[in-house]
Structure formats: structure tokens, C-alpha cells
Amino acid sequence: MLSISSDIDRRYQLSGKEFFSEYVKKSQPVIISGVIQTWDAFTKWSLLYFQSLAPDLKIYAKHFRNGKIEIENFTFQEYADILNINEQGEQEIRPPYCHDLPLLSLIPEIVKDIQPFVLEYLPKWYSYKWWRYCQFFIGASRSLTPLHFDCLLTNNLFFQISGRKQFTLFLREDAQYCYRYNWRWFKIDPEKPDLAQYPLYQNAKPIQVIVNPGDILYMPPGTLHHVRSWDKSISFNIDWHTQHSVLQGLAAITKGMPLKNVYYNFLLALGLIVKVPPQVIFRFYKTYLNYVS
């Protein structure tokens, strides 16, 4: 019988050095607490606050429907109205999910709300204008991101600002039991796995963790994740490579990685290995931040 564990380390005030030696090098996920709780974001950020700063900004939200992604555009006000209706209404229909939005580039005033930033958890190359790499996830309770891994096979630092999220993780060796399609998506629904249709899934080892406001979740490259919001939520992540992971990412061309992804990994390899400055690379890389795949 498939058992679900919650077996990942939770580390209080982990140093950057320990983070790299104990987790990044060993490809182990970890939740880090006690590092970012002084950020103003925890008391300031809400849809209304974003709306007051950028009333005319058009954001996009996604519908994940039967393996396809559809996009809709909203102002913050329109999106807030939809989420409020959702919170009062029926559970059945899931509202659109604002997903992978580079909000710090769109509203630069809010960068100061996440200071001091945790640059000790990133390779130095990313320090220059690090906020440009942050992608936001803003959604209703019950929002769902189906099972996938991150498309460039990057490391992921995930920051939870408000609301709680339940992550179901699988280490990358479990991908073989989860029925992959379209490069990075998986047919398994870890909340109701269909073992008759997908029998190999019984070999997988799901790890379920709850990520609370103030937590940072680290996912190594290729970690599968299925994410269920328990509450209305604001989170953001940074996808980033090391010299090691970018080479692994480039090698994935032999495993079916789409050429467009290989191109972005090539740019990051020029930065991280050949040391081309971020000012140059970012001009070409920035379209990645609006890439839906």
C-alpha cells in the first residue's frame, strides 16, 4: 500500500553554507524557518495593497483544464472580486489562478518589503537585481497546481507570505512512476491516484508537507510537486541554477527537454560558467518569465 510521509527536514535559521552543503549538494528538499519573518510583506501585502499601487496593471491568471492551460487577464480589482466571490461560494468551480507573475518587476515599490533578502541561499551571479527572477503565485483557497517539475530543471526557493499550502513532493527518481506528458507534467493526481489506470504509481514515495507563512521551501532540480492552497494565498519563488544543475539541465536535451528550454539553460550556463554578466544575459533571458509551458 502506498504510504505518505512528511519526511523532510525543517531547519530554523539555516546558514547559507549549511544550506548548500547539506541540501543543494545532496539534492534534498528542506523547509527553512525563522529567517524572513521580519519582512514587511507579512503585514503589508494583499490584493488591495497591490491594487492601490497599480490600479491599471493587467495581470494574468491561468486555468488548468484537462492538461491544458488557458490564460485570462484581469486588473487586481477584478481579480480580487473573483476571489472574494469564490471564498463565499460553492467549492466546485475553481477560480483562475494568478501563476508565475513577475510582480516585483511590475511593481518595483514592493521590493523593499522583502528586505533583507536571503542572498546567502543563491549563487552570487543572481545577486545583481535578484528581484527580477521572482515569480508570484496569488490565488484563492483550494487553488491547485497539478503535478509537474520546473521546466528548466532548476533549483527552486519558494517563499510563503500569506495563507498555507500543501505540497506533495516526489524526488526526481520517482518520475518514472508518475506518467509524464508534455515534458514536465504528470498524469497522476496524488490526491486521488487511479492505481488501476496507473499501476506503477504504487512504487512512488509521496512526501506531503505544509508550507506556512514565513517558511521557505527548497526543492532540488527535478522534484515533482503538486500544490494545493488551503487558504487565500500569496507566495513567490525563484528558480535558479548552480554550475552543476545548469549542466544537468543542458544534458536533458537527450531526455526530451524542449529546445526553447535548452536555449534558456544555455543562457544561464553562459552566465554561471562562462561568467557573462547578468546585465547581458537578462536581456535574452527575460522572456522566460512570461513563458507558459
Ligand SMILES: O=C(O)CCC(=O)C(=O)O
Ligand atoms: O504555488 C503553487 O501553486 C505552485 C508553485 C510551483 O509550482 C513552483 O514554485 O514551481
Ligand SMILES: [Fe+2]
Ligand atoms: Fe513548479
